[in-house]
Amino acid sequence: GDSVTQMEGPVTLSEEAFLTINCTYTATGYPSLFWYVQYPGEGLQLLLKATKADDKGSNKGFEATYRKETTSFHLEKGSVQVSDSAVYFCALSDENTGGFKTIFGAGTRLFVKA
């Protein structure tokens, strides 16, 4: 079945460092891909998405490119801030084979130090 694998955390960075959180997926069709963020004490919220190959999703300085050839959707940010400390979830939805279900990775916790 469809699945999402993301790098284990926690990831600890200093402020203004470059961030990469790796995400790879397995899907039989052509899924939409998502990154969700969960700040401490809050619900999940959509950070960015891409619905077809080579699309780049971006929001709040974060970006991720849908790479079909490597089945990847890595999250990047050029300069992280303390306020970016949160748990980040990679997810997919494959409507052609998986219905309207969203499948989430296990999450990667990010700590940013001042």
Added chain:
Amino acid sequence: EAEVAQSPRYKITEKSQAVAFWCDPISGHATLYWYRQILGQGPELLVQFQDESVVDDSQLPKDRFSAERLKGVDSTLKIQPAELGDSAMYLCASSRGRSPGYNEQFFGPGTRLTVL
């Protein structure tokens, strides 16, 4: 700004007891989801409603879990009897339509259940 409301935020119960969680989605959102998130894992879909109809409950343990959305607005998720393994965060989400690629899911703050 409209939000998904959930109550209670925290629930502690003993095994074999019944528990219920409530969710009020964003007004106008036809699709409602209940997820279970075990500590250290990502959310897993339990049940999805389109209006008042269940469209996916393939991962719902139907021997002990039930969910309803009688008027197609708010929803209740029930567990009876609760087991130790049910300890988790229960998340409710809503969206305007079923397609996640084109309809953003908005999540509530969750109900943290602890079963003793």
